[in-house]
Amino acid sequence: MKRINLLKAAVVIAVSMLSIVSTAMAAPTRPNDLADQTNASWLIATEQLLSALPRSVVERDGGSALLMSFQPQARMNGVFGISRQPDLDQMSKFAAQAQTYGVSSVIRVRGHGDPEVQSLAARYGMTQASQRAVSAVTQGAVKLPGTTVPGAVVKRVDGSYAQTFLDVTLAATGVPVEFARDLVSREVLNLPTASPYVVEVDGKAVAIALGIRGGDMVALYFLFERPEARGIGYNMMVTEQLLRDSFSHGVKGAFFASDPENDVLISTFGFRAVDTWTTYSKAAGL
Structure with a gap:
């Protein structure tokens, strides 16, 4: 059920969390572009959210982050690539650490994942890959039509x-x-x-x-x-x-992990x- 999947991914963005078919290769390659800004902002927002949960673990290093919410949704626990090319050794360390907490977790990266990342994920039995587009809008491009519903x-x-x-x-x-x-x-x-x-x-x-x-x-x-x-x-x-x-x-700017129904x-x-x-x-x- 798509809405259930959306909720499972709410902290990991979709924003919930909320996919347009897109590829990382289609994203701009300039440093500090909107894609980079969005991923950096996602991490800050997610850290904020996790700080309000009963228990959480947040660590950053090497362009990735270990985020453990201890929620039952696997997608809300694990290793998340923030930079375009996070350090694989650090991701491997985070992945090993994630296994010690006794909850289901994931590994997520930007783009489509290269063989090295696939191999790392497979090491922990994560052989199922899924993709979700991330959509954003800047202040100068946002459209606010004045939507109202009577009553x-x-x-x-x-x-x-x-x-x-x-x-x-x-x-x-x-x-x-x-x-x-x-x-x-x-x-x-x-x-x-x-x-x-x-x-x-x-x-x-x-x-x-x-x-x-x-x-x-x-x-x-x-x-x-x-x-x-x-x-x-x-x-x-x-x-x-x-x-x-x-x-x-x-x-x-604003962003969310989009879903076809949106x-x-x-x-x-x-x-x-x-x-x-x-x-x-x-x-x-x-």
Whole structure:
């Protein structure tokens, strides 16, 4: 189920987490370009998110990071390449360390993965590879059409809405509660870098969105609607408000790990694919 996969990848971006077919080769090769900025900002935002969880491990070195959330989703634990060519020896050390924590984990790199990375992943039984595009938009390119839905109100909220976020997430994805509870907790929503929003109709929350700033960019997570509220425009409305507020408060760009069902969001707000993440994991059931 795509929404379940999105939630599993919410911290690893998709932003949740939310793929356009793209390749790393299609991304610009200039240093410090939008793809590089996006990956660097993703790491900062993810570190922020993990800091609010009951337990986490965060280490950086050699262009990669060891990120352990201790959540049941394997994609939220493991080794993540941040630079275009992270040091393979350091990734190998991080991968060995990840195995000591007793939770399922992954190895993720930018691009499509070379034979050396595939070999490293296979060493730990991670023989299943999947790809997800990362889309971004800058302040100068963002499109804000002024989306509204009659009777709907967008509210900027805080940690007191943790149960509301959990209820909408579970209704939208159908995942077990333990897959989402810590990710939309009071502590997460109250992060200084977090921007949580809900859409209400007649006082009932029908959609949610969470932005977490990482440096000069904001990561979009949990763009979820209740099943009965899909196709009306609530997700467009809440995403636009999140983007509008973020850019008005100094953010220079926004990004999320995109999913085919969010093509309309991408075309509406001016996002474009800037990079590809390849994730190596164990086959389902292993």
